Amino acid sequence: MSSAVIMPDQLVYLRKKLVRGIEVLGLDVSDQKLDLLLEYLQLFHKWNRTYNLSAVRNPEEMVHRHLLDSLSVIPHINGENFIDVGTGGGLPGIPLAIMFPEKSFTLLDSNGKKTRFLFQVKTSLHLDNVTVENQRVEAFQPETKFCAVISRAFASIEDMVKGCHHLLSENGLFYAMKGQFPQDELSVLEKHYKVVDSFALTVPDSDGERHLIVLKNTNN
Numbered sequence: 001m002s003s004a005v006i007m008p009d010q011l012v013y014l015r016k017k018l019v020r021g022i023e024v025l026g027l028d029v030s031d032q033k034l035d036l037l038l039e040y041l042q043l044f045h046k047w048n049r050t051y052n053l054s055a056v057r058n059p060e061e062m063v064h065r066h067l068l069d070s071l072s073v074i075p076h077i078n079g080e081n082f083i084d085v086g087t088g089g090g091l092p093g094i095p096l097a098i099m100f101p102e103k104s105f106t107l108l109d110s111n112g113k114k115t116r117f118l119f120q121v122k123t124s125l126h127l128d129n130v131t132v133e134n135q136r137v138e139a140f141q142p143e144t145k146f147c148a149v150i151s152r153a154f155a156s157i158e159d160m161v162k163g164c165h166h167l168l169s170e171n172g173l174f175y176a177m178k179g180q181f182p183q184d185e186l187s188v189l190e191k192h193y194k195v196v197d198s199f200a201l202t203v204p205d206s207d208g209e210r211h212l213i214v215l216k217n218t219n220n
Contacts (some may be wrong), residue, residue: 004046006059014063021068021204026075029099036098036125037067042173043121045091047140049115053055053089055118063203069152069177070095072201073212078174079147083108083163085137085155093150097130106131108140137163145169152177157213161193165217175217181211192219 004195006014015038022029029037042067045059056065070092077096079101084093087107097105107130115134122130133140146167154160157176164174173196176182185197194216201210 001189005047006042006045006214010059011038011042012020014041014059016203017060017063018067018160021064021070022203024095024204025072027070027099033098037069039125040090040094040098040121041067041113041119043124045054047117047120048089051117053114053117059205064203067092069203069206069210070211071099072203073150073175073177073199074196076199076212076214077150079173080104081144081146082106082148082150083142083164083167085149085151085160085167087118087151088114088153090121091136093214094118094121094125094127094130096125096150098125099109101127101129104129106133106142108133108135108137110134110136128149136169140167142167146172148175149176149188150174150177150199157182157215158188160216161189161215168217170220171216174213174217178211178213180209182213186213189215192217194218 029079039124041062080168083106085108087093087109093107094106107118115132149164149167160176197214199212201208201212207213
């Protein structure tokens with residue numbers, strides 16, 4: 001079993017890997033934000049053994065499968081307040097909150113262990129723009145509705161839009177992170193859910209397809 005502590009020499013390698021990936025994505029990331037992303041990665045790796053945050057155990061894989069995958073959506077998302085539904089260990093919400101300290105991110109998950117981890121991340125990284133909610137999505141009634149719902153956890157887009165429609169403000173958008181283009185999932189949606197846009201994402205060092213599907217409820 002690998003150590004829960006990332007050694008200094010490995011951390012140097014992970015930073016270089018992260019920097020190379022960010023350059024491929026065409027993003028401009030400050031040293032301070034890089035430090036926070038790597039602090040998050042270290043916490044994720046440390047807590048993963050106990051809390052089973054992810055099936056990915058290798059920190060090198062976590063760089064592209066978690067951090068870079070989350071950052072790949074940045075050119076395509078808009079809004080001031082986001083909710084990451086089924087966030088698990090904070091993906092993509094924590095990396096996005098690090099990148100956009102001026103925006104607010106609510107991280108929603110029904111798993112108490114995972115939300116305890118997220119409180120630890122919020123505290124350790126001083127992420128004042130993050131709110132953690134340990135609730136089921138259908139039970140969560142926010143005081144202020146959100147510009148955007150983002151998730152990479154839902155089994156289907158149909159489940160996402162039906163389960164989260166009450167969270168969106170008027171003209172709010174759904175951002176669904178998927179693998180292959182989900183044609184079958186989109187074909188069964190009710191007609192008032194329209195695909196506003198879709199993007200094929202290129203995640204450095206990753207095999208397989210990644211897509212971001214942007215949807216809107218035209219009944220709002």
